[in-house]
Amino acid sequence: MSVDGERAERAADGADEPGWDVDPENDSAGVVAALGHQLRLWREAAGLRPAEFGAAIGYGENLIYKVESGKRIPRPEFLDKADEALGAGGKIAAMKKDIAEARYPKKVRDLAKLEAQAVELGAYGNHNMHGLLQTEEYARALFETWRPAYSHDEMDRMVAARTARQSIFERSPAPALTFVQEEVTLRRPIGGTMVLRRQLERLLEVGKLRNVEIQVMPTDLDDHAGMDGRIQVLKFADGSAVGRADGRFAGRLVSEPKEIRILELRYGIIRAQALTPRESLAFIEKVRGET
Incomplete structure (x- = not known):
């Protein structure tokens, strides 16, 4: 039997069900239910x-x-x-855009909305490559290291959500984006040597x-202001800002001016202690050559 024939046979008996299962606890489950209702009316x-x-x-x-x-989030096609x-x-x-976003966990969608509105973003990563910088294959390899393990469906959702956020690089006018990465994040071969090499090229x-x-x-470096963990600060056109940090604020979003000043101070010192952007690109190029 041909490949197309096998696919048709699987489709006929319901074995081939492309898409994603709906998480009933996801607040966007209603969007999927509304689509299903409208689809049935059209049919x-x-x-x-x-x-x-x-x-x-x-x-x-069965998929229909x-x-x-x-109960099932369909693919765009x-x-x-x-x-x-x-x-x-x-x-x-x-409805493709709304349905695509329904795949992602609420906290990911909320973060993506903030990033889409920010005119400035600054982030320090001490353990993993920042999500906005990750290639798709690196992100997938990174998620595969998590325990307990994600299901295949959950993995697809998380990778899709992460790569979708990277549309921030295509925005116009372009936001100002700064990242500080620990050296170890450039050297740890998540996913293997070639995955790391392509990540460095990215x-x-x-x-x-x-x-x-x-x-x-x-x-x-013997003096390091980032030993308390990750930091991220986002600033908006109206002068407001939000931020988060692993240590002092336990990863929760903060927006009070006093809290933002603390994060800005810490992040500013981290940037001053790190290699300059030009030195950093040369360093990344050197690590890539060694990989």
Whole structure:
């Protein structure tokens, strides 16, 4: 049997169910349920049974039932095919963005919204590469190290959420982005040597953008203001700011001026202690050559 034939057979018996399971505790589950309800109304208006609709768009009947009942988040191509088959004129396909965001945990969506609004972002990473700097394969390898282990579905969600945030590099006007990374994050071969090499190449690429500065904190430094853990500060066009830090504020978001000043002071000292952006790119290039 051909590959296409095997796929069709799997689709027919419900074994092939592309998409993501809905987390009932996710506050966006209602968005998925609303899509399913609208999809069922469009299908019924077209006079199609679930099996007929599934066959028309190349998916199994079981998946149609799950999507319509709000138990499965469909992939974007499912919505495109459904829109065309049902003659929805773009009304179903228009929900792709909302449905894509429904995959992500609330805290990730909240962070992405803040990053999308920020005019300045400063971040110090002491253990892992900052999420905005990670390649997709590095992010996946990093998540694979976590215990207890993520399921395949959860892994896909987390990687997709992380890479989606990186649209910040394409914004116009471009925000000012600064990152300080510990030397160890450049050397630990998460995912293997080639994954690390491509991650370092990504740093070199991003670090050459005019609105981005990447600095490296050498391991052998004897005075280090970042020993309390990660720091991130985001500033907005209206003059407000939010931040978080692992140590003093236990990773929670803070916005009081006094708290922000503490984070800005600490981050400013960390940047002063680290290698300059030019020295840092040269250092990253050196590590890449050794990898």
